[in-house]
Amino acid sequence: MHKKILLALLLLALPLLAATDSQWVLEQSTLAYHISHPLHESQGVSHAARGKGTCHDGQCDFLIAVPVKSFDSGDSNRDIHMLQVTRGAQFPIVTVRTRLPESSSASAPIHADLEIQFAGQTAQYKQIPFQLVIQGKQTLISGTIPATLSDFKIAPPTLLALPVKNEMPIKVEMTWHPQ
Amino acid sequence: MKVIRLAIVTFACTCLFTTPFSAFAQTSDNATSALPENPQENKTTPAPQDKNAPAPPGNPAAPSLQDLGFPSDQVQGNAELQARLDKRAHMLKMHQRFGLITIAPLLATLVSSAGAGGKSTDSTTRNVHMVLGAVTGDLYGITAYYAIRAPRVPGTETRGPIRLHKALAWIHGPGMILTPILGAMAYSQKSNHEKVHGIAAWHGPVGIVTGAAFGAAVLSVSFKF
Numbered sequence: 001m002h003k004k005i006l007l008a009l010l011l012l013a014l015p016l017l018a019a020t021d022s023q024w025v026l027e028q029s030t031l032a033y034h035i036s037h038p039l040h041e042s043q044g045v046s047h048a049a050r051g052k053g054t055c056h057d058g059q060c061d062f063l064i065a066v067p068v069k070s071f072d073s074g075d076s077n078r079d080i081h082m083l084q085v086t087r088g089a090q091f092p093i094v095t096v097r098t099r100l101p102e103s104s105s106a107s108a109p110i111h112a113d114l115e116i117q118f119a120g121q122t123a124q125y126k127q128i129p130f131q132l133v134i135q136g137k138q139t140l141i142s143g144t145i146p147a148t149l150s151d152f153k154i155a156p157p158t159l160l161a162l163p164v165k166n167e168m169p170i171k172v173e174m175t176w177h178p179q
Numbered sequence: 180m181k182v183i184r185l186a187i188v189t190f191a192c193t194c195l196f197t198t199p200f201s202a203f204a205q206t207s208d209n210a211t212s213a214l215p216e217n218p219q220e221n222k223t224t225p226a227p228q229d230k231n232a233p234a235p236p237g238n239p240a241a242p243s244l245q246d247l248g249f250p251s252d253q254v255q256g257n258a259e260l261q262a263r264l265d266k267r268a269h270m271l272k273m274h275q276r277f278g279l280i281t282i283a284p285l286l287a288t289l290v291s292s293a294g295a296g297g298k299s300t301d302s303t304t305r306n307v308h309m310v311l312g313a314v315t316g317d318l319y320g321i322t323a324y325y326a327i328r329a330p331r332v333p334g335t336e337t338r339g340p341i342r343l344h345k346a347l348a349w350i351h352g353p354g355m356i357l358t359p360i361l362g363a364m365a366y367s368q369k370s371n372h373e374k375v376h377g378i379a380a381w382h383g384p385v386g387i388v389t390g391a392a393f394g395a396a397v398l399s400v401s402f403k404f
Contacts, residue, residue: 090261159400
């Protein structure tokens with residue numbers, strides 16, 4: 001009888017034993033979107049992203065999130081307008097999910113499939129190149145996400161009746177370390 | 180006892196049966212992720228109902244938004260604030276539109292001022308100047324209304340070119356009130372065949388400074404300095 005109970009408990013514990021192998025934490029980051037207008041070039045920067053990665057069966061799932069209102073372009077009026085057009089009060093967080101093989105933890109260019117939730121929409125970007133550099137215990141990842149306003153159904157803001165360009169590349173620089 | 184044994188065996192079978200499925204689900208996700216069918220194709224879909232706390236898709240081991248430790252007020256959507264931002268954006272768009280429209284009669288008023296003063300006894304040019312000035316004043320009033328009545332966003336510090344734009348309002352705002360008053364005084368003196376004198380003589384300079392401040396306010400938010 002005891003053996004059977006033990007067997008049942010062991011079977012129950014199997015999924016737990018196969019749980020997370022290692023974890024990664026986002027130490028610091030710089031995310032910058034770039035917007036072009038015939039009269040202006042502007043860039044909004046945020047250092048407020050938080051991220052976590054959990055590795056399991058040779059695959060690492062990463063989640064990076066950043067508050068929309070944390071992006072600073074140096075112009076409060078533009079930042080508030082950005083918050084409005086991206087519906088940043090209704091959807092205050094941008095999330096990025098990706099999955100990478102655990103073996104890609106060596107310095108090399110990597111290609112990641114990204115799923116970004118922003119402005120109430122989800123966009124997927126396939127095979128986005130990133131540069132990965134290992135520095136001691138830290139892993140530096142940098143690259144540019146070729147996002148566009150239309151990917152998230154954002155109506156291009158206008159100034160003097162001229163709309164901004166649809167392209168909104170997002171430059172990413174992140175430092176991760178294992179937990 | 181038989182019932183307990185049966186329950187344990189059933190439970191064990193359930194565990195054995197479901198474990199491979201969870202492994203299969205992860206393998207399936209990996210395969211999709213590793214082998215994109217079209218690298219150039221990006222897809223957009225509406226986010227799930229609870230957009231700010233999405234469940235890790237098909238993988239309970241993946242981190243969730245709660246794991247990142249954001250304060251709850253930062254992740255919760257605020258429909259009231261969004262409505263406020265929408266109203267603000269609409270009103271500032273109207274402010275911008277009327278501001279641009281105001282430039283036309285303002286320039287015409289400044290141009291017509293050349294023939295309105297001086298020793299000319301013809302009242303036509305003065306009347307044209309006065310009408311253009313009145314149209315400018317009315318449009319300016321509408322422009323100012325939309326800026327003043329636009330809802331403020333609490334906790335926002337004013338930074339960037341908008342500071343200059345707002346500071347210039349302290350020049351062209353009083354100027355837009357003072358100019359027509361001085362203009363009316365000058366018009367009255369001129370109609371009485373008097374030389375424009377006293378404070379009314381400042382109508383021209385005040386009007387020019389007001390127009391220049393207004394133009395600078397438009398340019399301050401139109402071009403990057």
